[in-house]
Amino acid sequence: MFLAAAALFQTAAQALPPTRLETLQLTTLAQAYGPEKFGLSFELYPPKTERGMTALFRHLDRLVEFQPSYVTCTYGADGSTRDRTLDVVSGVRQKYAVPVATHLTCVGRSAAQLKEYLERAKSLDIQNVVALRGDPPQGEAEFRTVEGGFSHANELVQFIRREFADLGIAVAGYPETHQAAPSPDVDLENLKRKVDAGADVVITQLFYNNQDFFDFSRRCRQAGIRVPIVPGLLPVTNLAQIQRIASLCGAKLPAQFQADLQKYADDDQGQFEVGVEFSIRQTAELVEAGVAGIHYFVLNKSEAARRVLQANLSSPSLSPAMDC
Numbered sequence: 590m591f592l593a594a595a596a597l598f599q600t601a602a603q604a605l606p607p608t609r610l611e612t613l614q615l616t617t618l619a620q621a622y623g624p625e626k627f628g629l630s631f632e633l634y635p636p637k638t639e640r641g642m643t644a645l646f647r648h649l650d651r652l653v654e655f656q657p658s659y660v661t662c663t664y665g666a667d668g669s670t671r672d673r674t675l676d677v678v679s680g681v682r683q684k685y686a687v688p689v690a691t692h693l694t695c696v697g698r699s700a701a702q703l704k705e706y707l708e709r710a711k712s713l714d715i716q717n718v719v720a721l722r723g724d725p726p727q728g729e730a731e732f733r734t735v736e737g738g739f740s741h742a743n744e745l746v747q748f749i750r751r752e753f754a755d756l757g758i759a760v761a762g763y764p765e766t767h768q769a770a771p772s773p774d775v776d777l778e779n780l781k782r783k784v785d786a787g788a789d790v791v792i793t794q795l796f797y798n799n800q801d802f803f804d805f806s807r808r809c810r811q812a813g814i815r816v817p818i819v820p821g822l823l824p825v826t827n828l829a830q831i832q833r834i835a836s837l838c839g840a841k842l843p844a845q846f847q848a849d850l851q852k853y854a855d856d857d858q859g860q861f862e863v864g865v866e867f868s869i870r871q872t873a874e875l876v877e878a879g880v881a882g883i884h885y886f887v888l889n890k891s892e893a894a895r896r897v898l899q900a901n902l903s904s905p906s907l908s909p910a911m912d913c
């Protein structure tokens with residue numbers, strides 16, 4: 590039952606042995622979504638140590654059983670993780686023959702330096718980029734544009750489209766509005782700039798109230814954004830951690846959910862169970878609404894995502910994508 594349902598998560602790389610990498614059809618993010626397809630993706634971050642890297646691949650061994658459409662890896666705000674980001678995505682590409690995307694920010698880099706990074710990425714068979722402006726470095730309140738660099742993600746998207754026409758591009762969207770945006774409408778106009786510049790897909794910031802996502806999707810469509818809008822979900826496994834992450838990115842945690850987690854303040858396993866149950870329901874509702882796919886921020890672990898996916902794969906509500 591599990592494997593049969595998993596077939597709904599289609600990837601171009603499925604069934605190809607990793608050793609045949611050179612013969613793989615390059616797959617871009619855009620191809621992950623569409624009729625009869627469900628774009629499942631996982632987001633990783635670059636571990637700091639060799640031990641962390643080994644553990645990450647142990648978890649990935651379990652996650653790739655779900656046949657993700659692609660896997661991405663974040664890029665440290667100041668670019669300090671550049672090499673490790675590439676190590677992770679090229680390692681995933683080589684080991685599992687799964688399409689991959691490197692995240693990339695404009696922070697502290699000129700266009701020439703960004704181009705050099707993307708050339709390296711391409712030489713490592715990385716076909717996709719999650720193109721971001723990035724946050725100001727720690728200790729700085731405002732984003733500073735470096736000489737010869739970019740001020741906003743739409744400029745980076747335009748640059749990538751011009752210099753690397755065949756790369757797939759995802760951009761960030763904010764169901765609860767970006768923290769620095771003057772208004773939801775202005776933020777939406779800015780998202781449209783990124784899509785008009787050539788982005789294939791919008792992946793959203795994490796959120797815990799699906800209605801925020803549904804409203805955001807509807808507003809995107811009304812604004813003429815036609816590319817897939819993919820919800821980004823972080824299954825909560827720990828109350829303190831999610832409070833920290835949510836306050837950093839401005840995501841609201843529903844009061845009842847917080848209260849349910851709080852009941853297990855001294856019980857890590859209890860918090861994990863509450864978080865996983867919430868994510869199972871959140872996923873089910875999104876799938877039922879016909880989202881094009883889901884992007885899971887897995888924080889380099891597999892247990893929570895596995896539980897969430899297994900629960901939903903065995904649910905009759907899992908259906909091919911509609912236009913959400």
Ligand SMILES: Cc1cc2nc3c(=O)[nH]c(=O)nc-3n(C[C@H](O)[C@H](O)[C@H](O)COP(=O)(O)OP(=O)(O)OC[C@H]3O[C@@H](n4cnc5c(N)ncnc54)[C@H](O)[C@@H]3O)c2cc1C
Nearest residue numbers: 663664666692721722723741742761767769770776779794
């Ligand atoms: C899925 C996802 C993945 C992420 N991965 C990373 C990562 O790997 N590394 C990392 O450091 N950060 C990452 N982030 C965080 C991201 O860098 C921050 O949210 C950052 O503050 C904004 O980046 P952006 O690409 O959305 O910027 P932009 O789209 O440039 O938007 C930033 C702000 O400027 C406004 N704006 C945009 N364009 C214009 C314009 N042309 N003129 C005027 N105003 C404009 C927007 O409304 C917004 O308020 C990620 C976020 C998401 C949702």
